[in-house]
Amino acid sequence: MSMKKNYVVETIRKAQMVQLLAKGKRMDERSLDQVRPLKIETGLIQKANGSARVMLGNTQVIAGVKIATGIPFPDTPDKGLLVVNAEILPMASTYAEPGPPSEDAIELARVVDRGIRESEMVDLTKLCLVPGKSVVTVFVDCNVMNVDGNLFDATSYAVVAALRTAKMKKYVVKDEKTESTDEWVPVPVERTPVSVTLARIGDKMVVDPDTEEEASMDMRITITTDEDGNICASQKGEASTITPAQVLESADTSLRVGREIRAQIVEATK
Secondary structure: OOOOHHHHHHHHHHOOOOOOHHOOOOOOOOOOOOOOEEEOOOOOOOOOOOEEEEEEEOEEEEEEEEEEOOOOOOOOOOOOOOEEEEEEEEHHHOOOOOOOOHHHHHHHHHHHHHHHHHOOEEHHHHHHHHHHOOOEEEEEEEEEOOOOOOOOHHHHHHHHHHHHHHEEEEEEEOEEEEEEEEEEEEEOOOEEEEEEEEEOOOOOEEEEHHHHHHOOOEEEEEEOOOOOOEEEEEEEEOOOOOOOHHHHHHHHHEEEHHHHHHHHHHHHHO
16 A cells, blocks of 8 residues: 655655665665565464464564365365455554555455465365365455555565464365364465565665655566565556566566565564
8 A cells, every 4th residue: 555645755755765766775774675674473363273463664464364164166176265355454554544445455465365376375275175065265364554665565474474374173074074173284385475566766676665665656566486486476556667677677686585585484484
């Protein structure tokens, strides 16, 4: 969710940013490819199957996992379900309002969901109980507690951390009827996807934009990669165009920065 643009930001602050970026510096003294301090905590919600809180700079997101049984989609009868939802709480930002999910919240959930799903982080085939009739459904609900830029990455890291630590009851099938046992098993996580968001301000690309940088950016791109170096998903934002050279630059940066972030997520979820 970007800070709403205004005349002051677009003129004075953006001019300052462009001048600093030309020297390889940013307003908060970070380098162009430097991520803000990242803190990950897990197991905060006792009643959830898994949970995590991520603080990326001053941006804060909490994700909780809830697991139940359900009916598979008709086109994937042999796969379980994974659903990611996101809500930007009214207290999180001056511009957040109560009521139905905003366009920002809907886009946030879809971008995060796509990165997780396309990376095949969770082996959904292992969540099938009775093909075409019963599967395990994994719901991940995200609450944005504070907005200070780059909700896409902060939310994605929270979801990934929550899933990596999530546990579920083991199910058995008797006469095509499913029953849960008292045994707890981990969610079948196979990969650790990491999204990296870059914003273009002037002619420079910066990693992990904060709120002021988002208000001044011309274009935004989020790229999700896995540990094998595959690009799993990407999403471009804002009306401005992006050149092929900038796409390649963003991909290389996402792979490099993603490896560093992934190591932090893995360490925090051991």
